[in-house]
Amino acid sequence: MEAPELNDYREHLLDALDDQPRRATEERPGLLQVLVNHERVGMLDCAHTDPSFAFTARERSIQHLEIRSESGVLIGGCVAPEAGHKDVRIPVGKGAATIHVENHFDGGSLQVQYETAPRWWAHLAAAMGLPSETSKPAASATPIWTMTTAFAQIVLAVGVVALLAERVPSWMGSDDRAHQLEEELAARQSTQEQVDRVHQQLAQLVEAQAAAVAISRSEQERIAQLNNLVDTVTLAQQKLNTQVVTVQEDLQTVKTGVAQEVQNGIRVAVSTVEAERELVRQDLQSIKSVNETLIKQVALLESRNRELHARLALTSLEVAKANAAPKSTVLAKNDTAKDAAVSTPVADGLRETDRQAFMFWVAFQDGTTEKSIEDLVQELNGIKKGPMKSGWYSVEVNLPKPEPPDRFLESVKRAKIVKSVVTSKAMPPAQ
Amino acid sequence: MSSKLPDGKTMRDGQIFSARLNNVVTTEREFDELVTKSLPELLDRATGQTKRFLRETNQWGDDITHEKLALRWGYELVERFVVFGRAEVPCRPFFLLDSLIAKSFSQPDPLCYHKELLTPVGRFLDGLASRAVVSRDALITLFYHFYGFSQAHVVKLLGFGQAESQRVYKNFERWRQSGWQRTMNETGLSGSEIEVLEQELLTRPDHLNHEVDRLMPVLQSHYRKSEPEHYPCLSEQKWGQLFHDDYGHDYRVWHLAFCRDCFMEVADRRQTEASNGLKPQVNLHIHPLKKGGVLALFGGDRGGRHHGSTRAQRLSRTSA
Structure with a gap:
């Protein structure tokens, strides 16, 4: 079932191929389609005053060229080399199309020129030695057509007059009927040919005008496209400017924001540091006050300790006295004054041996009042020795034997108003 | 001129010339004679190479549809060879022929191959579109076969003047007389297949139109490459400007015939301007518009049943 259908189809295609040259020859030149690389690139109007077509390919060379009629019949074409040129002349109806392809590797150009077959009067003119119509430049075509139209009209008028002149006698019935008919027929044919020719020329004229209008329109289109392009570019430029301004504003905003944030950060950090510093200062002050309180307590305890030492010494003296009293009653009564005189130096001697004199130099804080100085000296049970010399006071105290001088000096140094303390052995430092 | 062989192949008188096809031909006359008598060999060679290409690109199937496809493309290659070859003597x-075939297949995406285009309706659409690339008659009548536009509607849609509208009428006339039949023959659609399509359009028009609507983008994206590169899709505003300023006539024909989206947009706009108000839609027609036929466009009767007794078109004697 399938094979016969396929064979029929194949046969039909072979017949179509067989028939192709005939179809191509029978095609009347009119509008020809130009296809480059299987893509339609334009039309060639053979009835145009200047029937030519040009095309330029920019990316690919022109490899396949096809010329087809409006109904799609393949009339001619060629395969051109990728680089180089190719010239082909193909018959189109009674005329011919000259194809010139110029290729290079990244493009190519095409030129198609249609040439009509020379007409019988051209041959006649050639035989008579007159210049042919096709040899004249294309620019003079329009006046030629105008002249030809006028000439055709005159011929037509003459023909009509001749016809009438021939007809009138026939209406009168004076001439041979058959002869008249023959001449009439010939005249009619001639007139008809002239009329056809005039029509054809008029049609060509109209087409030329249409082509000129089309060219003018295409130019207008191009100008309009250019204007659109300029408008687009201007619009794009305006947009760009607006964007630049926007970006600048954004940058300014970002800068201001960043500066404010930095300042805020610094302010917060500074205030935090200040608060911490204040806390530390308060802590230091509280520590200092606690320290002073402790110093005072230590000083008080030391003074009490000294008092206790003194009392102990006194008590031990009294105990010694109490022990010596029964003996003295046993001894002679006249020795009482002497014993008393002797016992007093012993007691003094004991006190002298229990206590030691200690002299040191002390400098006080600036702005310390004399009263404060006196109070301290009294508190230490000391005596100021001499006037102040270069900010230094010499003070002498009696220290109980067990108390070492260094420890005593340390306690003095802890006093709030004391700036510095040195021992009496050293020279008072120069201020 | 030909006789059938037992294996189904056809023997032609020119087959004896096949040996000479490898030899040098020196004159155009000799070329013409040899080619005319060796057409079967040339067609078989071109078909064979097309089959090989399809096999190598995994597009081949052992069925009659693929065989017909290879024959059709082989025919197109030989047709070019016959015409171009004279210039190469x-x-x-x-x-x-081999170099011509190799050059054709080395093009990017040389064949419009899609499995769904192998159905009768697919082959019908593909045949129309591939013909429209080379034939203005087929191009203009695409508006009729795809959307049911008559000559008058096409002229109105494309905004043509008097001279160009005459051409449109001529295109319809030539297509009706010979173009459609030739295209069907060259596509390989048999009479029975066309009849089946016609029946389906009669019984299930919506189904078939939906199928066409689905296949159109595949077809058009392949064949739209045949238009000049400066023919892109336009915005609605640009289309409006193009019609208002009356330029780009070629552009309108080529682009709108091969771009469904742009067609719908422009047809809708121009239809609205004509105060009809009905939306354009896909409306498949199998046969060409009959002489004197005028279609009722965009009505509820999609399907173009103009060939049967229940045809939807109104007939008028006033149009061509």
Whole structure:
């Protein structure tokens, strides 16, 4: 079932191929389609005053060229080399199309020129030695057509007059009927040919005008496209400017924001540091006050300790006295004054041996009042020795034997108003 | 002129010339004679190479549809060879054909192959579109076969003047007389297949139109490459400007015939301007518009049943 259908189809295609040259020859030149690389690139109007077509390919060379009629019949074409040129002349109806392809590797150009077959009067003119119509430049075509139209009209008028002149006698019935008919027929044919020719020329004229209008329109289109392009570019430029301004504003905003944030950060950090510093200062002050309180307590305890030492010494003296009293009653009564005189130096001697004199130099804080100085000296049970010399006071105290001088000096140094303390052995430092 | 062989192949008188196809041909006359008598060999060679290409690109199937497809493309290659070859003399015909085929297949995406285009409706649409690339008659009548537009509607849609509208009428006339039948023959659609399509359009028009609507983008994206590169899709505003300023006539024909989206947009706009108000839609027609036929466009009767007794078109004697 399938094979016969396929064979029929194949046969039909072979017949179509067989028939192709005939179809191509029978095609009347009119509008020809130009296809480059299987893509339609334009039309060639053979009835145009200047029937030519040009095309330029920019990316690919022109490899396949096809010329087809409006109904799609393949009339001619060629395969051109990728680089180089190719010239082909193909018959189109009674005329011919000259194809010139110029290729290079990244493009190519095409030129198609249609040439009509020379007409019988051209041959006649050639035989008579007159210049042919096709040899004249294309620019003079329009006046030629105008002249030809006028000439055709005159011929037509003459023909009509001749016809009438021939007809009138026939209406009168004076001439041979058959002869008249023959001449009439010939005249009619001639007139008809002239009329056809005039029509054809008029049609060509109209087409030329249409082509000129089309060219003018295409130019207008191009100008309009250019204007659109300029408008687009201007619009794009305006947009760009607006964007630049926007970006600048954004940058300014970002800068201001960043500066404010930095300042805020610094302010917060500074205030935090200040608060911490204040806390530390308060802590230091509280520590200092606690320290002073402790110093005072230590000083008080030391003074009490000294008092206790003194009392102990006194008590031990009294105990010694109490022990010596029964003996003295046993001894002679006249020795009482002497014993008393002797016992007093012993007691003094004991006190002298229990206590030691200690002299040191002390400098006080600036702005310390004399009263404060006196109070301290009294508190230490000391005596100021001499006037102040270069900010230094010499003070002498009696220290109980067990108390070492260094420890005593340390306690003095802890006093709030004391700036510095040195021992009496050293020279008072120069201020 | 030909006789059938037992294996189904056809023997032609020119087959004896096949040996000479490898030899150098020196004159145009000799070329013409040899080619005319060796057409079966040339067609078989071109078909064979097309099959090989399809096999190598995994697009081949062992069925009659693929065989017909290969024959059709082989035919197109040989047609070009016959016409171009005269300009290449002196040459070796087989070598020249091979180089022509190789050049064709080396093009990007050389064949419009899609499995769904192998159905009868797919082949019908593909045949129309591939013909429209080379034939203005087929191009203009695409508006009728795809959307049901008559000559008058096409002229109105494309905004043509008097001279160009005459051409449109001529295109319809030529297509009706010979173009459609030739295209069907060259596409390989048999009479029975066309009849089946016609029946389906009669019984299930919506289904078939939906199928066409689905396949159109595949077809058009392949064949739209045949238009000049400066023909892109336009915005609605640009289309409006193009019609208002009355330029780009070629552009309108080529682009709107091969771009469904732009067609719908422009047809809708121009239809609205004509105060009809009905939306354009896909409306498949199998046969060409009959002489004197005028269609009722965009009505509820999609399907173009103009060939049967229940045809939807109104007939008028006033149009061509």
